[in-house]
Amino acid sequence: xxxxxxxxxxxxxxxxxxxxxxxxxxxxxxxxxxxxxxxxxxxxxxxxxxxxxxxxxxxxxxxxxxxxxxxxxxxxxxxxxxxxxxxxxxxxxxxxxxxxxxxxxxxxxxxxxxxxxxxxxxxxxxxxxxxxxxxxxxxxxxxxxxxxxxxxxxxxxxxxxxxxxxxxxxxxxxxxxxxxxxxxxxxxxxxxxxxxxxxxxxxxxxxxxxxxxxxxxxxxxxxxxxxxxxxxxxxxxxxxxxxxxxxxxxxxxxxxxxxxxxxxxxxxxxxxxxxxxxxxxxxxxxxxxxxxxxxxxxxxxxxxxxxxxxxxxxxxxxxxxxxxxxxxxxxxxxxxxxxxxxxxxxxxxxx
Numbered sequence: 278x279x280x281x282x283x284x285x286x287x288x289x290x291x292x293x294x295x296x297x298x299x300x301x302x303x304x305x306x307x308x309x310x311x312x313x314x315x316x317x318x319x320x321x322x323x324x325x326x327x328x329x330x331x332x333x334x335x336x337x338x339x340x341x342x343x344x345x346x347x348x349x350x351x352x353x354x355x356x357x358x359x360x361x362x363x364x365x366x367x368x369x370x371x372x373x374x375x376x377x378x379x380x381x382x383x384x385x386x387x388x389x390x391x392x393x394x395x396x397x398x399x400x401x402x403x404x405x406x407x408x409x410x411x412x413x414x415x416x417x418x419x420x421x422x423x424x425x426x427x428x429x430x431x432x433x434x435x436x437x438x439x440x441x442x443x444x445x446x447x448x449x450x451x452x453x454x455x456x457x458x459x460x461x462x463x464x465x466x467x468x469x470x471x472x473x474x475x476x477x478x479x480x481x482x483x484x485x486x487x488x489x490x491x492x493x494x495x496x497x498x499x500x501x502x503x504x505x506x507x508x509x510x511x512x513x514x515x516x517x518x519x520x521x522x523x524x525x526x527x528x529x530x531x532x533x534x535x536x537x538x539x540x541x542x543x544x545x546x547x548x549x550x551x552x553x554x555x556x557x558x559x560x561x562x563x564x565x566x567x568x569x570x571x572x573x574x575x576x577x578x579x580x581x582x583x584x585x586x587x588x589x590x591x592x593x594x595x596x597x598x599x600x601x602x603x604x605x606x607x608x609x610x611x612x613x614x615x616x617x618x619x620x621x622x623x624x625x626x627x628x
Contacts (some may be wrong), residue, residue: 286499299306316607318609319342319611320345320346320608321335321345321346321612321613322345323346323347324615325349328347331615332373333562333615334614335373336373336376341625344381344420344461345373345378345379346423346513347382348382348385349365349382351363351385352388352426354387355396355402355409356406356560358409358410364382365532367418369418370418380418381421381422382417382423383425383465384425386425394401394440395434396443397429397447398443401445403443404450408473410424410451411454414455414458415458417575419460421462422451422455422460423464423488424464424465425465426444427467429444430474430476436460436493445478449484452485452487462485462487463486465489468515469492469518470511470515479522482523483522483523487526487538488620489523490610491528492531493515493530493532494535494612496508499545499547500545503539503585505567505574505587506536506587507570507589508569508570509599512530512601516600525604525607532589532594532610534549534587534591535548535550535553535588535612535616540584541582550618553588554590560578561577561578562576571597572589573590574588590620591620598628
């Protein structure tokens with residue numbers, strides 16, 4: 278209808294039923310897209326050493342990512358947290374926000390043996406460290422902060438209870454302070470199964486943090502014998518315990534997009550999925566997926582020595598996800614952006 282006609286009819290004293298304006302095709306498409314959009318169930322770490330690759334990867338899968346954690350900060354002392362190379366890139370923060378992704382940088386540490394434990398068990402030094410972390414949280418337009426403190430993991434028996442309590446106190450105070458600023462709080466922990474991971478007070482961390490990211494990898498690691506980084510059986514034990522003491526909605530199972538390349542008596546090498554697949558094809562090794570472990574592996578020869586590679590790909594992740602579903606865990610993490618088999622995103626989308 279011509280928009281001038283209703284006014285003309287009204288002037289003539291005629292009653293006219295004006296039909297509502299038709300919904301535009303753009304509005305209909307927008308509503309349909311909103312209804313069809315899958316829930317964002319994935320978080321991922323952004324490595325500072327290959328930041329541009331990881332950033333492009335995040336944008337390409339923005340519809341699945343709720344959070345990206347740039348691996349940007351390193352605690353060096355109670356009162357000192359330093360930025361890694363390429364950290365605090367506002368272009369990346371702004372780009373992730375524009376894509377609807379939260380930015381929650383990671384603070385990790387590589388303090389000398391015993392140094393972190395000394396900070397955690399001294400209330401004054403712990404409070405000093407808390408203030409330092411809160412300054413970091415305000416250094417950019419961040420949505421929160423994540424702690425990934427791992428040097429305390431091998432704390433000896435006589436001291437571990439005190440260190441565990443100190444770390445739980447730090448996380449509790451940090452999360453409370455971040456929440457007052459409207460920011461989220463995440464913490465990375467190792468799996469707590471078969472007597473390992475005792476340093477983490479799962480119940481206390483689950484109460485305090487918004488996200489507890491279980492780094493569900495390194496069942497076999499660079500310092501041990503060759504084998505899968507994870508298995509469904511190991512995930513089952515991990516989640517049976519974790520879901521008993523942490524709300525399921527807070528748990529993220531962080532999955533590996535990498536592997537290890539072992540040789541007896543020689544150095545172990547870290548390989549991303551991309552590097553592992555390129556190596557397998559270059560050496561002519563056949564693809565093999567271990568049915569029990571749900572992980573690919575192969576062997577090859579280098580300078581007269583046999584090397585063994587175990588890594589993870591989309592097929593392996595698909596074999597592991599049923600365990601997560603069994604325990605009602607829908608949130609996953611990925612170490613790390615730019616490392617992964619591209620097909621893994623479809624697997625994660627399918628749940």
